[in-house]
Amino acid sequence: QKEVEQDPGPLSVPEGAIVSLNCTYSNSAFQYFMWYRQYSRKGPELLMYTYSSGNKEDGRFTAQVDKSSKYISLFIRDSQPSDSATYLCAMSANQAGTALIFGKGTTLSVSS
Amino acid sequence: DGGITQSPKYLFRKEGQNVTLSCEQNLNHDAMYWYRQDPGQGLRLIYYSQIVNDFQKGDIAEGYSVSREKKESFPLTVTSAQKNPTAFYLCASSPQGPRAFFGQGTRLTVV
Numbered sequence: 050q051k052e053v054e055q056d057p058g059p060l061s062v063p064e065g066a067i068v069s070l071n072c073t074y075s076n077s078a079f080q081y082f083m084w085y086r087q088y089s090r091k092g093p094e095l096l097m098y099t100y101s102s103g104n105k106e107d108g109r110f111t112a113q114v115d116k117s118s119k120y121i122s123l124f125i126r127d128s129q130p131s132d133s134a135t136y137l138c139a140m141s142a143n144q145a146g147t148a149l150i151f152g153k154g155t156t157l158s159v160s161s
Numbered sequence: 162d163g164g165i166t167q168s169p170k171y172l173f174r175k176e177g178q179n180v181t182l183s184c185e186q187n188l189n190h191d192a193m194y195w196y197r198q199d200p201g202q203g204l205r206l207i208y209y210s211q212i213v214n215d216f217q218k219g220d221i222a223e224g225y226s227v228s229r230e231k232k233e234s235f236p237l238t239v240t241s242a243q244k245n246p247t248a249f250y251l252c253a254s255s256p257q258g259p260r261a262f263f264g265q266g267t268r269l270t271v272v
Contacts, residue, residue, distance in 0.1 A: 153203040
């Protein structure tokens with residue numbers, strides 16, 4: 050079993066839809082959870098950063114962490130065509146960035 | 162503007178040739194990293210450095226080398242020993258904590 054599993058998609062939704070992106074993981078030691086957005090041929094951009102369980106909201110984006118289920122989610126409300134990108138989850142068991150483990154990414158397409 | 166600058170954006174390598182990818186940051190971050198991204202794969206760690214003059218191998222270091230002579234700079238050399246170097250290379254830096262901030266990448270192609 051891979052440490053971090055992420056459905057590659059592609060996921061296609063109409064503009065204005067609510068999007069749910071998910072990752073599961075096997076290492077119960079993970080405490081730090083991140084979501085990155087990567088446009089084609091660009092570097093990943095940090096979207097959300099959470100520590101331990103719970104929710105975090107930033108504008109149209111909400112990150113959820115359920116450590117009991119080893120499951121994290123990113124919700125995008127009122128999706129826009131500019132949200133079309135690949136979304137990568139990443140997680141770490143400690144403060145050192147060396148232990149950052151990435152999912153393979155989910156490709157999202159939002160049509161107008 | 163603060164950020165991470167990778168150059169060149171595109172690089173072509175002939176068989177048996179060494180090439181060096183540049184990464185510079187002005188964020189005053191101590192830690193810097195090199196990742197490799199292939200289609201359908203997650204990001205894989207090549208090398209990382211947490212302080213000047215010190216660096217460690219990541220998961221796929223074979224065929225690569227790095228140096229960290231200055232806090233701002235962390236160049237990656239892809240040597241001829243790397244048999245499958247065609248990929249998208251990403252440099253990142255990090256302040257204290259696990260968040261990593263990425264440059265815009267270098268796409269390396271073997272010709």
